[in-house]
Amino acid sequence: MRAPHHTNESDSHGIDLAPMLDFVLNLLIFFIITTSFVKESGIVVARPEADTAEHKESGNILISIRENGDVWMDRRQVDLREVRGIIERMHVERPEDSVVVIADKASKAGVVAQVMDEVRVGGIKDVALGATSTASE
Amino acid sequence: MLDFVLNLLIFFIITAVFVKESGMELNRPSGAADQVAEGGGSIPILVLEDGGVIVDGRPTDLRAVQANINRLHAVNPNKGVLVIADQDAQTGVVAAVVDQVRLGGIYNITFSTSS
Numbered sequence: 001m002r003a004p005h006h007t008n009e010s011d012s013h014g015i016d017l018a019p020m021l022d023f024v025l026n027l028l029i030f031f032i033i034t035t036s037f038v039k040e041s042g043i044v045v046a047r048p049e050a051d052t053a054e055h056k057e058s059g060n061i062l063i064s065i066r067e068n069g070d071v072w073m074d075r076r077q078v079d080l081r082e083v084r085g086i087i088e089r090m091h092v093e094r095p096e097d098s099v100v101v102i103a104d105k106a107s108k109a110g111v112v113a114q115v116m117d118e119v120r121v122g123g124i125k126d127v128a129l130g131a132t133s134t135a136s137e
Numbered sequence: 138m139l140d141f142v143l144n145l146l147i148f149f150i151i152t153a154v155f156v157k158e159s160g161m162e163l164n165r166p167s168g169a170a171d172q173v174a175e176g177g178g179s180i181p182i183l184v185l186e187d188g189g190v191i192v193d194g195r196p197t198d199l200r201a202v203q204a205n206i207n208r209l210h211a212v213n214p215n216k217g218v219l220v221i222a223d224q225d226a227q228t229g230v231v232a233a234v235v236d237q238v239r240l241g242g243i244y245n246i247t248f249s250t251s252s
Contacts, residue, residue: 019140022140022141022144023140023144026144026148030148048228048229048231048232048233048236049232049233049236050161050232050233050235050236050239051236051239051240052161052236052239052240053160053161053236054160054161056160065228100160101160102160103228103232104228105227105228105229105232106227106228106229107227107228108224108225108226108227108228109184109222109223109224109225109226109227109228109231109250110222110223110224110225110250112228112231112248113165113222113248113249113250116163116165116248117165120165126162127163127165128160128161128162128163129160129161129163129228129231129232129235129248130160131160131161131232131236
C-alpha cells in the first residue's frame with residue numbers, strides 16, 4: 001500500500017526485489033527436484049486404457065515401448081540389452097525408484113516381457129504396466 | 138507470508154500435473170521353477186496372438202473375463218492369476234485382460250509369455 005502523501009509515481013523507491021528473488025529461488029529448487037525425480041522416456045505412445053489403473057506416486061522411471069518394438073528411456077532410444085545397465089545405474093543412485101513400462105497398445109507382449117525381465121535383473125522389482133485410468137473419479 | 142503460501146500453491150499445482158503416472162502392478166515369474174510352486178496355485182489366462190482369451194482352459198470373451206474371475210475368486214480366494222501372453226499378442230489386449238482380472242477382485246497377477 002502506498003502512503004497517501006505519495007502523489008507522484010516516481011517517488012517510489014523502485015521494485016522490492018526480495019519476493020521475486022524468493023520466487024525465482026523456489027522455481028529453481030522445483031526444477032532441480034523434478035528433473036532428478038521423474039525420468040521421462042522421451043516419446044509419447046498410445047497407452048492402453050484400464051478402469052483399475054492407479055496413480056503411482058513412486059513410479060518415476062518411465063520406459064516406453066513403441067508399436068514397432070523400439071524401446072525409449074531417459075529421453076533416447078535404447079537397445080533392449082542396454083536397459084539392464086541403465087536400470088542398474090539408476091537403482092544405485094536412487095534405490096527407492098520404481099519403473100512404469102508404458103507400452104503401445106499395438107506393441108508385442110514379448111517385448112514388454114523382455115523389458116520387464118531386464119528391469120528385474122537390473123535390480124528393480126517394482127514394475128508396473130502403464131495404463132490410462134478410465135474410471136470416473 | 139501470502140507470497141510464500143502462493144508459492145506453495147503453485148508448487149503443488151505443478152507437481153500434480155507432473156506426477157500423473159498411472160499403472161497396474163504386475164509380477165514377473167522369477168524363474169521357471171517357483172512359478173508353479175506359488176502358494177495356492179494360480180488361474181491360468183492365455184492371451185492368443187489373434188486377441189483370443191482363454192480363462193482356465195475355456196475360450197472366453199474379453200468382457201466375460203471379469204465374471205469368470207469373480208466366480209473363480211469366490212471358489213478359492215487364495216489363487217492368483219497367471220497371464221500367459223503369446224509373444225506376438227498385442228499389449229492392449231493384455232492390459233485389458235489384466236484390468237478385467239483386477240475388476241474381478243484378484244490383484245495378484247503374474248505376467249508371463251509363451252515362446
